[in-house]
Amino acid sequence: MLNPKLKAMIRRIDDLPTLPRTVFRITEMINNPRSSARDLAQVITDDQVLTARLLRLVNSSFYGFPQRITTITRAIVLLGFDAIRHLLLTTSVFDIFSDRKSELQVAREKLWDHSLGCAVAAKVIGKQIRHDKIEELFVCALLHDIGKIVSMVYAQEDYAAVTRLAAEKNILLFEAEAALLEYTHADIGRLLAERWNLPNMVADVIVYHHTPDQAGPYAKEAAVVHLADIFCRALQLGSGGDHRMPALDTAAWDLLQLDETDIAPMLAEVESGFNDISPFTDAIVTAATA
Amino acid sequence: MRRILLKDASAGMSLAADAINAQQMLLLKKGTALTEKSLQMLKSWGVETVCIAQSETEDIETVSPADNSAAIQEELLSQFADTVENPIMAEICRVAADIVHERTHSA
Incomplete structure (x- = not known):
């Protein structure tokens, strides 16, 4: 279903930042139970930019370690594998959001907040349903609107027309795009x-977050991100460029087997989780720009 | 500084405050001089009002900005629109409105 306009746009995005190879190598490594902290440190230190940034982050006030951490191995031992991977992925995705070419900085910051809020919400929902891959859910949600960044930067006129239509008719950006583009x-x-060769689960959740019933094997993960998106919009965390609430997909809700009484505690946890992660984001900004 | 309707603004006036649209996107910074092109751009981004220095707008009608916490509640309701017919969405809307209310009041 590749229409020519979309293809032309994709050709123009050669200079879009990519997720560094290192991030994928690290993901594979962490999934392998036989990898040691030293193996992981080896891969990270091969990438000088990532190494410098990681050290700046672990020494930021967000972590507040009493002594200066000077080696990657020490950082891994202190924080753990999952936290390190999480950190690397979040900083890499942040790079994509902070491309300085576009003047729509505020819109991009709001979309970043929306994405981060969804990521926090996906984790909260994942915990509630006892999902076995909570970190993956975080990543899926963090990336679910990545297509919007591309339109914002590379198809500004289209994006302006779409947000205008969405605002005028009080419809979703997704619906306005389908109508106009x-x-x-x-x-x-x-x-x-x-x-980017993203894992199938991440790719399918990105594609089906508005239509979770079509997500096939990853229907549950798409349902989590669909609900996370609704939570985030309800709590007004950032903005995805439109103001309309997507209708709850009832099949998705049923699939998650949640109860109505779970909503209040989950929303409260999303709110506090988002506040907790804000200093972390500030630390990422500092580490990325210092 | 006065807030005026975008259609009353003209090229040559300078912005006394950042120009943002309903989605809070920053479109033009405070101090920018408006041009025909930037007026067209603001219009296409859905901007309805802009702030202009007092002296430049003596004969133009002033309008008041729409915001504050009652507006937030109303906003939330319009955002949920017909989705609240679903009891789960109604619950999400109710709880979220409380949390957002508390956040804006403790800030």
């Missing part, structure tokens, strides 16, 4: 996911 941010997300 013959492609949506989910389609762009699919192409990016292929280009």
